[in-house]
Amino acid sequence: RxxxxxxxxxxxxxxxxxxxxxxxxxxxxxxxxxxxxxxxxxxxxxxxxxxxxSHIPYYDPKLPPVMDINQISNILPHRYPFQLLDKIIYLDDTVVAGVKNVTMNEPFFLGHFPGNPVMPGVLQVEAMAQTGGILVLSTVDDPENYWTYFLGIESCKFRKMVLPGDTLIFKCELLAPIRRGIAKMRGEAYVGNTLVCEAVMTASITRKES
Structure with missing residues (x-):
């Protein structure tokens, strides 16, 4: 039937x-x-x-960035060889997106690994944290007078190798309002539309001693 x-x-x-x-x-x-x-x-x-x-930051290299490397250097204290962020392409009160162009000239490729260059995962997280640092420091009037320090990394996963020639696109989003100088955010790193790294990061912002 x-x-x-x-x-x-x-x-x-x-x-x-x-x-x-x-x-x-x-x-x-x-x-x-x-x-x-x-x-x-x-x-x-x-x-x-x-x-x-749809949640992956859109990146068009022909468009002017929100911040170029000189503007980033005015906010973040990092310098070569630990300056791992090339430009900021989006920034609002809770979300930031940045770009890192990975080239064979990176100093860490000399030892990681000879004949098989792979960007270390810890440096992917560091570059993501620098992107988040721009977001956190944009909440104060004089960001050049503050330090940002890592307090914790949770749920960190590396999903695909990052190689010379890749363009890393980072997205960091606040998970809660910043309170007492403590910020918690979710960070993601993409190559194209592929998620390669993700983590939940906690950081503090501290005024520099005069």
Whole structure:
């Protein structure tokens, strides 16, 4: 009984499995067929892919940055070989995005590793933290008179190797308002649309002694 209806229902379920992710939805279908089901599955998949990358900072190297390297140097105390941030491309009250162009001329590639250059994960986190430092220091009127110090790193994961020629795009977002000079933020690093590193970082800002 109702074998044709059950057959069509299983066809819909099977064809929508092409999306590649679990679906939680109510689906109404009139005279469904494999061609229509597959076209619908492809449309859902494209929408999911677009949604999953919408939070990645957009970077167009032809556009002027929010801060160039000279402006960054006026805020952050880091200098070569530990200045790991090239430009800031977005900044508001809670979110910052920055860029690091990774080249074979980086000094750490001399030893990490000969014949197999890979950017150390700890330096990816440091570059991400410098990006977050711009966000934190932008909350004070005289950022050049403050230090930023790491207090903690949580949930840190390295998902893909970063190699010479890659452009790292960092995004840091405050998880809570800054209180008593303590800031907690989530940081992410991307190469293209691929997440390569992520961590939750806690830092303090301290006024320099005169």
């Amino acid at each position: 109702n074998e044709p209806a059950r057959h069509k229902l299983l066809d819909v379920v099977g064809d929508l499995a092409l999306v590649g992710r679990p679906l939680k939805a109510q689906i109404l279908a009139a005279r469904p067929g494999h061609a229509a089901n597959v076209a619908f599955a492809k449309k859902i998949k494209r929408a999911m892919e677009k949604s999953s990358t």
